[in-house]
Amino acid sequence: MQITSRFTIAVHIITAIDYFKGMYRVNSEFLAGSAGVNPVIVRTVIGMLREAGIVETRRGAGGAELKKPLDKITFYDIYMAVDSVNEEEGLFHFHEQPNPDCPVGRNIHKALGARLKAVQKTMEEEMKKVTVDDVVKETRRAIMEESAQTIESESNADIREEK
């Protein structure tokens, strides 16, 4: 099982909001086109990012913009914002009915649960060390290299642009 794609969609959205700001009206339709998902999903994810104070949106006119500098938005912030993992249940799925009539069944949960929580914590701490800025910078670099190659190959000027 995997952590919801809302997480990677959120990172994509934030990156795109930053990249296209000023160039396009960055609304849910536009972002949905970039990420290849449904506009309603984008609105849902953006709604969650808004509640977390990461983006700002406007009805009517449309368009989203960032409320925090990229290097202050960690993977953990996003992970929490989009409810990547159920708060109560945690990352690991427990089998729910260990037999209370069995000594192992009624006593393992505590020992196991504590250790799984610790593993999850380790992962989350690691996510605090990564920011969207890291992704944006590398993505921008990749885009530049891409166009550099196009020029290098002296092919022609049909540089593809997003619609």
Add this chain to the structure above:
Amino acid sequence: MQITSRFTIAVHIITAIDYFKGMYRVNSEFLAGSAGVNPVIVRTVIGMLREAGIVETRRGAGGAELKKPLDKITFYDIYMAVDSVNEEEGLFHFHEQPNPDCPVGRNIHKALGARLKAVQKTMEEEMKKVTVDDVVKETRRAIMEESAQTIESESNADIREEK
């Protein structure tokens, strides 16, 4: 989304195999009763643990036993054995159709994927540090405390036993 309960079931099974060895015939039915899951699930999980060289089973007579000492079985071993996370796809679910006509859409995957893989790696390294022995020891301690309390309270001798 969560990591499959096969993982916690596997830890439970290994713990129970150790705890009840010699006392009961530890077959899939018995273990299913302890963990509160279907016997076929137990057989499936045990099958995966067998392929990983962690347990041994016998047809006919039934019963499973451990092939490795508890302190040599790490959470990571089990996590890998029961395919907790899809080998190719990883822990994080990527939105699969980022728009190739969009510079962000066709360039973000690499930067984002590398960082998610690193996070996953951190988690897995942490899982290598925990062994089933840790869980078994604490569970045994809990069981002892439990019966100590029963004696302490001088209630009576109706110490519950697994069926």
Add this chain to the structure above:
DNA sequence: GATAGTTGTAATATAACATATTACAACTAA
């Protein structure tokens, strides 16, 4: 202030996947 375009959200549908269940052939200890 009417209009056109957008967000926020509910309701529902579809798809994907995990777990449960049924069934039975292969096997083994006694």
Add this chain to the structure above:
DNA sequence: TTAGTTGTAATATGTTATATTACAACTATC
């Protein structure tokens, strides 16, 4: 030979994520 068990396939059920449809609330702009 028998009784009991494993291994596994096939199928059912349940749960969750994502997609889709629909529309009221809202806002910039003409």
